[in-house]
Amino acid sequence: MAVPIPTDVERFMAMGTRIELHRFGAAGADDALLAARRAIEAVDDALTIHRPSATTALNERLLAGETAPVDDPVLFDALVAIDAVHEATFGLFDPAADRRFAVAGWRGIIFDRAAARLCATTPVAFDFGGFGKGFALDRAGAVLRAAGIVSACLSAGESSIAVIGEHPLGGGWPFAVPHPSDPDDSLVQVELIDQSLSISATVGAGTAAPDRAAMLRPDDRAVITAPRCAVAVARTGALAEAMSTALLVADPERADRLIDQDRANRFLFDLPCATARASSARMALQ
Amino acid sequence: MTDTNFDLSRRSFLDRVLMAAAGAGMTAAAPWAAIAAGTAAATSDRVRIGVIGTGDRGRTLIQNINKTRNCMVAAICDNYEPHLTKARPYVGANTPVYADHRAMLEKGGLDALVIATPLNLHAKHVLDGFDAGLHVWCEKAMARTIPDCSAMVKRSQDSRKILQIGHQRMFHPTYLNALRRAKAGEIGSLTQIRASWHRNNSWRRPVPAGVSDRQINWRLYRDSSAGLMTELATHQLQVGNWFFDAVPTRVMGSGSICFWKDGREVYDHVALIYEYAGGRKLIYTSLLNNARYGCEEQIQGSKGTIEPELGRIFQEVPPKVLALQRMQKDVARGKKRAVPIGGATWFPELPVTTPGESLGWGEYDETMLQFEGFGEAVRANRALPGLLAQAYAASVASLLGEQAMDRGEALTWPTSLVTI
Ligand SMILES: NC(=O)c1ccc[n+]([C@@H]2O[C@H](COP(=O)([O-])OP(=O)(O)OC[C@H]3O[C@@H](n4cnc5c(N)ncnc54)[C@H](O)[C@@H]3O)[C@@H](O)[C@H]2O)c1
Numbered sequence: 001m002a003v004p005i006p007t008d009v010e011r012f013m014a015m016g017t018r019i020e021l022h023r024f025g026a027a028g029a030d031d032a033l034l035a036a037r038r039a040i041e042a043v044d045d046a047l048t049i050h051r052p053s054a055t056t057a058l059n060e061r062l063l064a065g066e067t068a069p070v071d072d073p074v075l076f077d078a079l080v081a082i083d084a085v086h087e088a089t090f091g092l093f094d095p096a097a098d099r100r101f102a103v104a105g106w107r108g109i110i111f112d113r114a115a116a117r118l119c120a121t122t123p124v125a126f127d128f129g130g131f132g133k134g135f136a137l138d139r140a141g142a143v144l145r146a147a148g149i150v151s152a153c154l155s156a157g158e159s160s161i162a163v164i165g166e167h168p169l170g171g172g173w174p175f176a177v178p179h180p181s182d183p184d185d186s187l188v189q190v191e192l193i194d195q196s197l198s199i200s201a202t203v204g205a206g207t208a209a210p211d212r213a214a215m216l217r218p219d220d221r222a223v224i225t226a227p228r229c230a231v232a233v234a235r236t237g238a239l240a241e242a243m244s245t246a247l248l249v250a251d252p253e254r255a256d257r258l259i260d261q262d263r264a265n266r267f268l269f270d271l272p273c274a275t276a277r278a279s280s281a282r283m284a285l286q
Numbered sequence: 287m288t289d290t291n292f293d294l295s296r297r298s299f300l301d302r303v304l305m306a307a308a309g310a311g312m313t314a315a316a317p318w319a320a321i322a323a324g325t326a327a328a329t330s331d332r333v334r335i336g337v338i339g340t341g342d343r344g345r346t347l348i349q350n351i352n353k354t355r356n357c358m359v360a361a362i363c364d365n366y367e368p369h370l371t372k373a374r375p376y377v378g379a380n381t382p383v384y385a386d387h388r389a390m391l392e393k394g395g396l397d398a399l400v401i402a403t404p405l406n407l408h409a410k411h412v413l414d415g416f417d418a419g420l421h422v423w424c425e426k427a428m429a430r431t432i433p434d435c436s437a438m439v440k441r442s443q444d445s446r447k448i449l450q451i452g453h454q455r456m457f458h459p460t461y462l463n464a465l466r467r468a469k470a471g472e473i474g475s476l477t478q479i480r481a482s483w484h485r486n487n488s489w490r491r492p493v494p495a496g497v498s499d500r501q502i503n504w505r506l507y508r509d510s511s512a513g514l515m516t517e518l519a520t521h522q523l524q525v526g527n528w529f530f531d532a533v534p535t536r537v538m539g540s541g542s543i544c545f546w547k548d549g550r551e552v553y554d555h556v557a558l559i560y561e562y563a564g565g566r567k568l569i570y571t572s573l574l575n576n577a578r579y580g581c582e583e584q585i586q587g588s589k590g591t592i593e594p595e596l597g598r599i600f601q602e603v604p605p606k607v608l609a610l611q612r613m614q615k616d617v618a619r620g621k622k623r624a625v626p627i628g629g630a631t632w633f634p635e636l637p638v639t640t641p642g643e644s645l646g647w648g649e650y651d652e653t654m655l656q657f658e659g660f661g662e663a664v665r666a667n668r669a670l671p672g673l674l675a676q677a678y679a680a681s682v683a684s685l686l687g688e689q690a691m692d693r694g695e696a697l698t699w700p701t702s703l704v705t706i
Contacts, residue, residue: 155627169621
């Protein structure tokens with residue numbers, strides 16, 4: 001009989017959801033999972049808007065029309081990541097978009113990296129939402145890799161997944177995204193190696209959660225209510241989160257452009273018929 | 287217990303208090319603890335205490351004073367002879383015994399008073415003590431009315447004598463350790479405390495021949511007590527204020543005589559909500575006909591819960607993600623199949639039954655430590671910082687709760703209190 005593969009799990013609440021860190025194999029430091037947990041909690045502490053944090057302090061300054069210093073290193077790194085993914089999603093992922101203010105958004109913000117400060121032309125406030133989960137898993141992943149972990153699966157609320165290395169039995173980590181209204185059916189299956197997966201939907205159990213913010217298209221501030229589900233795989237959790245959000249709120253033209261850029265890793269489903277928008281994505285389903 | 291054993295357990299007890307008191311933020315949150323636990327070695331020059339009230343509590347207090355290194359019982363007083371008789375074995379054969387506290391005060395030879403009489407007599411006994419030039423240690427609750435509580439604080443300030451109130455949880459290593467861990471952020475931001483003191487007995491004491499029911503069962507009558515509020519809730523309201531680091535802004539409640547309809551005047555069922563700034567709440571219930579949930583303060587934060595009476599701290603543990611659990615099992619069996627993911631990120635919660643982690647347990651002498659701290663304060667003629675403010679707020683909260691229930695109105699925190 002094969003020698004059992006050692007496993008270890010850390011479960012906790014953070015980022016408003018349940019986090020699970022599964023480590024496989026004997027490699028790596030003993031306290032690696034705990035260190036990864038602390039990294040996620042540090043992101044939660046910095047990015048939350050549900051209690052006083054570096055982000056709420058920043059928001060207060062920006063809403064008051066003031067220049068805001070970014071002293072918190074975690075928040076600073078998050079803003080750097082946002083700058084990149086905002087670009088990569090044609091501006092469709094925008095944590096500063098706001099229903100109340102027409103011109104609000106990342107584009108109206110000047111991020112002076114050298115001086116570590118932000119100023120905005122109009123009042124804005126950040127709500128990092130799902131991006132925070134992907135970003136937190138990235139930082140936890142970095143901690144685990146640095147600690148010598150070679151095989152691990154990280155989950156934040158089940159809609160954000162990151163894997164380190166190969167599956168413990170070799171090859172990619174297989175995931176199936178169930179149909180939101182029919183759990184026995186799946187929308188798509190993917191295999192990940194050193195990648196992150198993000199799922200965004202306007203339907204399904206998650207969307208029934210209390211206080212869930214509406215999905216908003218940044219430029220015309222349209223609220224997306226049509227039943228849709230977007231799936232994105234990327235090298236980082238930050239990009240995967242931003243991309244699945246962007247796909248979900250995208251107009252047809254930009255959705256097609258985003259999917260065309262990386263057909264194997266980006267999917268958008270108009271539900272309930274579960275037909276993929278782009279033919280490439282439909283092919284990936286077969 | 288032998289003397290050596292007691293010294294050893296005393297040392298480990300004090301070490302635990304000191305360890306907890308040394309945590310981040312604890313100097314501000316429990317400034318009295320390190321001072322009390324750091325009390326110098328035994329002294330022959332002990333603080334001479336006269337005890338008024340040698341009932342159940344008074345006798346416990348005497349035994350605790352006897353254990354201290356810096357206090358001694360120098361006289362006892364009770365106007366009910368059988369209780370004096372019961373107390374005599376705990377004091378020296380030559381210790382003077384009085385039936386009237388005024389005679390004890392006139393006789394002199396005391397540095398301080400300890401008061402363990404029925405609630406409605408606290409104010410009089412405390413004020414008489416200050417008038418006699420003594421420092422005073424008085425059992426909780428402070429007094430029967432808020433003005434009396436305030437008068438006691440005021441007189442202590444005016445006479446520059448120490449007033450210390452018996453809230454022993456503030457000296458308990460488990461509570462101190464719980465507070466240290468809460469201050470360290472281990473249970474996240476505290477938003478609610480659910481406190482209860484549930485018993486299943488009448489709370490009635492047998493009345494011997496020759497005395498009145500009101501004398502023995504003073505707790506059950508409104509002249510002498512606010513019942514569950516002053517006798518039990520005060521302790522837990524103190525804990526609530528302490529952990530929230532605030533006094534309530536408002537209280538609402540409902541009280542009834544629901545089960546023990548035996549002629550008592552105080553409620554045997556109370557349910558109250560104390561509001562604190564920022565939307566925080568202490569939800570309090572006390573009753574006398576169901577003991578399932580006993581006495582506890584469930585201190586609830588975003589990352590965990592502390593139950594100090596049980597001595598445990600619980601982390602918020604989310605239920606397992608079933609798909610990932612299946613993946614674990616698959617790997618163990620050498621099997622690989624697609625993990626269904628992206629299901630519910632929101633789930634209805636069921637009570638969690640994880641065992642939690644111990645906050646430390648053992649034999650504690652927190653009541654003794656209160657007196658060592660008091661002795662130290664008397665010697666230095668400086669009250670232990672922070673204690674009286676805690677006690678005053680706890681008593682006011684309990685009495686305000688009584689008023690809110692009596693009137694059926696939400697009452698705001700009084701603005702006329704004495705500043706400490
Ligand atoms: N901190 C605690 O955990 C705790 C526990 C129990 C009681 N207590 C407090 O201790 C106090 C006493 O409670 P108890 O259970 O011992 O009550 P008790 O009735 O057993 O004792 C009160 C004593 O005071 C005596 N007394 C009454 N009037 C007097 C007077 N004018 N002069 C001298 N003595 C007088 C009574 O004869 C009686 O012996 C109360 O304030 C109660 O709240 C505190």
